[in-house]
Amino acid sequence: MRYVVGVDLGGTKTAAGVVAEDGSVLVQGEIPTKNRDGGAAILDATAVLVHFLIERAAEQGAVVDAVGVGSAGVINAAEGTVISATDAILGWTGTHLAAGLTQRLGLPCAVVNDVHAHALGEAWLGAGAGTATSLMVAFGTGVGGSFVVDGQPLLGHHFVGGHVGHFASPYAYHDGAALPCSCGHAGHVEAIASGPAIHESYLRFGGSPSVPDTREVFELARGGGDAAALAAIGVGAKAAGQAVGGLINILDPGVVVISGGLANAGHLWWTTMDLALRQELLAPLASVPVVRASLGNTAALVGAASLVLA
Amino acid sequence: MRYVVGVDLGGTKTAAGVVAEDGSVLVQGEIPTKNRDGGAAILDATAVLVHFLIERAAEQGAVVDAVGVGSAGVINAAEGTVISATDAILGWTGTHLAAGLTQRLGLPCAVVNDVHAHALGEAWLGAGAGTATSLMVAFGTGVGGSFVVDGQPLLGHHFVGGHVGHFASPYAYHDGAALPCSCGHAGHVEAIASGPAIHESYLRFGGSPSVPDTREVFELARGGGDAAALAAIGVGAKAAGQAVGGLINILDPGVVVISGGLANAGHLWWTTMDLALRQELLAPLASVPVVRASLGNTAALVGAASLVLA
Numbered sequence: 178m179r180y181v182v183g184v185d186l187g188g189t190k191t192a193a194g195v196v197a198e199d200g201s202v203l204v205q206g207e208i209p210t211k212n213r214d215g216g217a218a219i220l221d222a223t224a225v226l227v228h229f230l231i232e233r234a235a236e237q238g239a240v241v242d243a244v245g246v247g248s249a250g251v252i253n254a255a256e257g258t259v260i261s262a263t264d265a266i267l268g269w270t271g272t273h274l275a276a277g278l279t280q281r282l283g284l285p286c287a288v289v290n291d292v293h294a295h296a297l298g299e300a301w302l303g304a305g306a307g308t309a310t311s312l313m314v315a316f317g318t319g320v321g322g323s324f325v326v327d328g329q330p331l332l333g334h335h336f337v338g339g340h341v342g343h344f345a346s347p348y349a350y351h352d353g354a355a356l357p358c359s360c361g362h363a364g365h366v367e368a369i370a371s372g373p374a375i376h377e378s379y380l381r382f383g384g385s386p387s388v389p390d391t392r393e394v395f396e397l398a399r400g401g402g403d404a405a406a407l408a409a410i411g412v413g414a415k416a417a418g419q420a421v422g423g424l425i426n427i428l429d430p431g432v433v434v435i436s437g438g439l440a441n442a443g444h445l446w447w448t449t450m451d452l453a454l455r456q457e458l459l460a461p462l463a464s465v466p467v468v469r470a471s472l473g474n475t476a477a478l479v480g481a482a483s484l485v486l487a
Numbered sequence: 488m489r490y491v492v493g494v495d496l497g498g499t500k501t502a503a504g505v506v507a508e509d510g511s512v513l514v515q516g517e518i519p520t521k522n523r524d525g526g527a528a529i530l531d532a533t534a535v536l537v538h539f540l541i542e543r544a545a546e547q548g549a550v551v552d553a554v555g556v557g558s559a560g561v562i563n564a565a566e567g568t569v570i571s572a573t574d575a576i577l578g579w580t581g582t583h584l585a586a587g588l589t590q591r592l593g594l595p596c597a598v599v600n601d602v603h604a605h606a607l608g609e610a611w612l613g614a615g616a617g618t619a620t621s622l623m624v625a626f627g628t629g630v631g632g633s634f635v636v637d638g639q640p641l642l643g644h645h646f647v648g649g650h651v652g653h654f655a656s657p658y659a660y661h662d663g664a665a666l667p668c669s670c671g672h673a674g675h676v677e678a679i680a681s682g683p684a685i686h687e688s689y690l691r692f693g694g695s696p697s698v699p700d701t702r703e704v705f706e707l708a709r710g711g712g713d714a715a716a717l718a719a720i721g722v723g724a725k726a727a728g729q730a731v732g733g734l735i736n737i738l739d740p741g742v743v744v745i746s747g748g749l750a751n752a753g754h755l756w757w758t759t760m761d762l763a764l765r766q767e768l769l770a771p772l773a774s775v776p777v778v779r780a781s782l783g784n785t786a787a788l789v790g791a792a793s794l795v796l797a
Binding site for chain 2: 251260261308309310326331332333334335336337338339340341343344345346347349350355360361362364365419420422423424426427428429430431456457458459460461462465
């Protein structure tokens with residue numbers, strides 16, 4: 178049995194695990210990402226975590242021979258470098274991620290963006306398993322995704338492929354004006370269908386300014402009587418479903434995996450999303466399975482491992 | 488030098504040519520598609536055309552060893568069959584296209600949908616050449632496209648991939664109601680950005696009922712004084728550009744090839760489309776080349792040939 182380490186390197190924490198070629202996770206661990214200290218410090222801390230896990234695996238007779246990493250940021254998977262990253266991880270842009278870990282650990286290393294790693298994990302062992310093509314779309318802090326074809330995510334010419342939150346949504350308007358989007362433009366799916374966008378819609382629809390976040394908006398909606406909460410979740414879910422339906426027509430995936438916090442936010446969001454999705458589909462695509470992600474937090478970790486197991 | 492026959496089988500005519508492995512076309516011909524006579528009659532006529540071309544090529548010492556076909560309809564490229572087709576070709580649905588031609592000609596045959604063949608041709612020899620990933624979007628009678636990765640179009644799980652005209656457009660609304668789309672749903676890009684949609688917009692915007700078609704709408708706009716014509720072309724072009732911009736964010740192609748009648752309808756459509764497109768792009772994608780298709784009518788023919796040359 179072959180063993181590798183998979184790493185899920187995010188803005189706040191870094192999880193890693195020793196993954197066998199059958200997908201089982203032998204041992205895992207987690208550290209805070211040193212997101213204020215720059216690339217070298219992050220690589221140092223990550224290498225320590227990986228080294229620790231390799232030693233634990235060795236105690237069980239498992240020899241690790243490679244490392245796969247799914248990282249936040251736009252990642253050049255061919256060169257193993259961080260093309261760009263937000264201020265959530267200061268000094269991450271420009272880091273030679275793969276080479277830096279190889280230097281510290283003496284093992285070959287492959288890298289991909291963490292959303293692609295997440296989708297790879299679900300495609301290999303989770304809700305997307307069993308078909309050659311799977312589309313994952315995550316609705317959370319932002320809206321992102323990845324289209325996996327024969328075990329390979331479509332990375333794109335500039336490694337920017339999968340930004341499925343940044344196309345126009347008819348729902349992303351208010352009083353005739355396009356809602357601003359995190360990308361600097363306006364009127365995109367993310368501007369109405371992300372988690373934070375639902376909170377913003379709630380406030381725009383006259384909800385109480387004392388409601389602090391999206392979680393609270395969902396609490397109010399579950400109570401059943403808050404019109405602004407129901408409307409905000411409704412429009413976000415409709416925009417999400419319409420967007421995913423359009424993506425299905427464009428890409429024709431074998432299965433669609435919905436991930437992110439909103440995928441598990443309950444019946445109201447899911448059924449509204451699913452209904453809107455079905456209203457978009459071309460006739461031959463009417464029966465495409467649309468399912469929740471099933472691996473939870475280990476998806477990106479095992480997906481990253483699959484990079485070096487394939 | 489290897490030689491194959493490429494066939495572009497459309498609703499009204501069938502073009503074919505003998506294509507060398509360097510992409511040069513040795514000899515070509517065209518017949519009306521027997522679109523009222525059913526699958527067997529179409530295969531018979533196509534085989535006669537191909538046989539005629541093979542004989543002309545033999546006179547020049549070229550031996551043809553395979554046939555590639557780009558056909559109208561939803562095509563199962565793995566089995567070489569017609570999954571479905573519109574009434575534009577009666578009796579085409581269910582036809583064993585590849586096997587039927589192989590039986591008639593004694594040569595191996597591969598088949599793909601004609602839009603994918605078109606994109607393959609542009610990716611090989613035309614405006615999409617020189618990069619690993621190209622997105623073609625055609626704006627004509629309908630809106631369709633194909634994403635070619637390493638010489639392979641993304642066909643999709645049901646061979647429906649590339650239906651890029653069927654996702655939501657904020658422009659595909661009138662008085663708050665979504666415009667009906669050819670697919671049976673409403674509010675899609677094709678419902679506002681196709682050629683016929685521009686004529687419909689012109690009429691909706693108060694244009695003269697005596698103007699018979701989109702070509703005439705463009706004539707009026709070139710005159711400069713017809714407000715309804717300018718508005719109809721403007722909204723169609725904006726919807727087209729916004730849609731392509733979103734597709735670029737999703738797919739991150741190395742080059743975008745715009746095809747179909749509207750791509751060559753002049754400065755007004757193109758500049759409006761291109762401006763709307765640029766307003767959608769994520770920052771790292773700002774410099775993506777967006778170019779007109781360059782092969783004209785031979786694109787699908789050489790693209791079909793590339794199926795069996797690869």
